[in-house]
Amino acid sequence: MNACFKSDPLEMCMCRCKVMATSHMFTHKVESEGRPITNQKSSGRCWIFAALNVMRLPFIKQYNLEEFEFSQSYLFYMDKIERCNYFLNKMVECAKRGEEVEGRLVSFLLHDPIPDGGQWDMIINLVKRYGLMPKKCFPESYSAENSMRMNRILQSKLREYTRELRTVISKDGEESSVVSTLTRQMKEIYRIVSICLGIPPETFTWEYYDKSKAYHKIGPVTPLEFYNEYVKPVYNVEDKVCLVTDPRPNNAYGHAYTVDCLGNMVGGRPTIYNNQPVETLMNITSESIKNGEAVWFGCEVAKRFAGKLGIQDLEIHDYKSAFGVEVNLGLTKADRLLYGESLMTHAMAFTATTINVSIPAFPAWRLKADFNIVTLHLCLIYVLCLLYT
Incomplete structure (x- = not known):
């Protein structure tokens, strides 16, 4: 004592x-762990940082770089917008299938509508749709490194939007009314996230020196072109699978599992775990x-x-x-x-x-x-x- x-x-x-x-x-x-050392700071972006740290190793080797970082903030920006859209669509789905607001599922989802954390399949969704870019071309912002304030704003709006969508569904029920409401809400979400994180460039030019001090230039190129042409040949995210070890008696090994309402992109790849x-x-x-x-x-x-x-x-x-x-x-x-x-x-x-x-x-x-x-x-x-x- x-x-x-x-x-x-x-x-x-x-x-x-x-x-x-x-x-x-x-x-x-x-062979190499990559430089510089990265830091997610006061945010829950570890899944993005870890994935990009793994991806940059063969990229650094391929292009003979002293150091390099992919933009973590770029994927974070895309994930925030996509995940807000995913959440609101799930709220519509829950309302249509009769889930009550006070029920365990909706209550749980409303507790933290827009978390920072994520899964490997979410990385695949983002990279396949939006590609990658060097950190120099889209650096960190305050809200990327300190995401709590932005998240609280988004949480408040998403809960407000959930009530509004449930009201539209109960009173009107027309799909066109739901879609128009979602469209307006997502425009507001886009504005909030863009103000906090900045708007990524549609194209960029990346200039760098390799280890021999030779100058190189890539671009103008879109983030998706950058991934497909320069990153994917050395690291293809779709060549990977996610394994899990869950020894609970009801979850047998050798089977694939998912979690209801766990994802980040409407129409994207679901979060799948192969239990081993x-x-x-x-x-x-x-x-x-x-x-x-x-x-x-x-x-x-x-x-x-x-x-x-x-x-x-x-x-x-x-x-x-x-x-x-x-x-x-x-x-x-x-x-x-x-x-x-x-x-x-x-x-x-x-x-x-x-x-x-x-x-x-x-x-x-x-x-x-x-x-x-x-x-x-x-x-x-x-x-x-x-x-x-």
Whole structure:
């Protein structure tokens, strides 16, 4: 009690011997992790940052660059507009199928109508429709780096629009009335997002020096042309699949699953999870890294994480010695998912691994977060999804 009086409980529980035993050296790693280090700042864009960090590695190699970033703000802009449209159309769909506002589904969706977070299939939707551009051609804005204020404005408008749409459907019911209401609402959404994030250019010209200091110029080109002609040949997002490890008894391995009302684009690719044992995910990830390709993934990072040291390990905190009870380990992963103790909270990229000969089932991993490097040991119990060709 005295030790915890002026100290962080997690810092107090730090296991010294585990810290000393942690090695940041790896037997297999991707050739380059990309420069500069990226930072999502006060936003929930980790899924965009992680995806673009994975995509830029073969792009940097192909064009012999010292450093490079794709514009995270560009995909964020497109996602905000598309996701608002997706949400409003889902509200129309829910109203037409008799879902009550006070019901669990609509209440849950209205709680956070426009979150920053996303899934791999959402990345595919955005890149296929809108392409990519260098960060220099569409840099960060305040609301991209600090999205809370913009999101609150959009949340308020989307809830207001939901009430308006439900009123139109209950009083009129004509499809033309619903469409005209949606069109007007989306014009207002476009204005809000454009003011906060800026309007991306329809075409751009990218000038750069390669490692040999030779000058190059690409453009004028549209973002979609840039992706199709210069990025897709070295990294095709459609060649990837999203795997998940969900051990809950009702979700059998070897099957594909989706989540109702989870998406970001009307008419776009649905969010699909291919459920496989965690051993399959680890094996595929290891093979990908051995072949020089980083792996996008999402996991739970709030548990057993020593942020200052960059270590995530099931044994990094010795709760038993401090409190006389174990924490986080009293439930299986299936139980944690069922009882709300665990969920995917952050997307990152695996860039290195070491297969432990003495414990082959538990390799160590190096992951690239959007602002630092973290080492994971024995913690893939929390891994939820990754992608691979």
